[in-house]
Amino acid sequence: MTHALIVIDMQNDFCPGGALAVTGGDDIVDGINALMADFQTVILTQDWHPAGHSSFASSHPGAAPMQVVDMPYGPQVLWPDHCIQGTPGAAFHQGLRTDGDLIIRKGYNPAIDSYSAFFENDHTTPTGLEGYLRTRGITTLTMVGLALDFCVNYSAVDAAKLGFDVTVRTLLSRGIDMGGSLDAALDGMKAAGVTLTA
Ligand code: VGL
Ligand code: ZN
Numbered sequence: 585m586t587h588a589l590i591v592i593d594m595q596n597d598f599c600p601g602g603a604l605a606v607t608g609g610d611d612i613v614d615g616i617n618a619l620m621a622d623f624q625t626v627i628l629t630q631d632w633h634p635a636g637h638s639s640f641a642s643s644h645p646g647a648a649p650m651q652v653v654d655m656p657y658g659p660q661v662l663w664p665d666h667c668i669q670g671t672p673g674a675a676f677h678q679g680l681r682t683d684g685d686l687i688i689r690k691g692y693n694p695a696i697d698s699y700s701a702f703f704e705n706d707h708t709t710p711t712g713l714e715g716y717l718r719t720r721g722i723t724t725l726t727m728v729g730l731a732l733d734f735c736v737n738y739s740a741v742d743a744a745k746l747g748f749d750v751t752v753r754t755l756l757s758r759g760i761d762m763g764g765s766l767d768a769a770l771d772g773m774k775a776a777g778v779t780l781t782a
Pocket of ligand 2: 632666691
């Protein structure tokens with residue numbers, strides 16, 4: 585009852601054929617569905633950007649995807665347009681079980697990206713997930729999904745900082761792995777006290 589599974593951003597745009605495809609992103613769908621059966625509480629997250637979002641390279645004249653720019657809240661990677669609210673790319677992978685207890689959307693603020701399921705990229709604006717978990721008495725979290733080096737990483741580190749007991753199942757997650765981001769994420773999660781298991 586105190587342990588929840590959080591399934592991060594298992595959306596078409598992060599799967600092969602999508603706008604920001606993560607290699608093998610769809611390979612983990614069946615394993616995640618099977619894992620859901622072991623949890624009484626399942627929460628799914630959805631990256632949910634308005635068109636023209638400030639994290640899109642297309643919103644910055646002359647910029648290219650994967651370039652890093654300075655935003656008022658710090659450095660921000662610019663991405664291809666992805667997970668635009670209501671589009672097929674923002675929908676969950678069609679094979680994913682979506683009968684969880686809560687779907688939390690993030691990245692809807694046009695001016696701030698939100699990798700973490702807990703805070704926007706200013707590390708201050710909450711999504712409300714912490715309150716949901718605390719009021720339900722949930723203390724322990726298992727995380728899976730996409731992408732291991734961005735949204736899973738940021739969510740796991742924030743959860744650990746908030747005092748939750750966090751495990752990331754690395755074989756039920758896949759990374760974007762740009763410029764060493766995967767190794768840095770694994771080191772950062774370990775340093776934050778996140779348990780990494782297969
Ligand atoms: C993600 C980049 C941009 C993720 C979301 O889900 O990891 N990465 N938006
Ligand atoms: Zn995004």
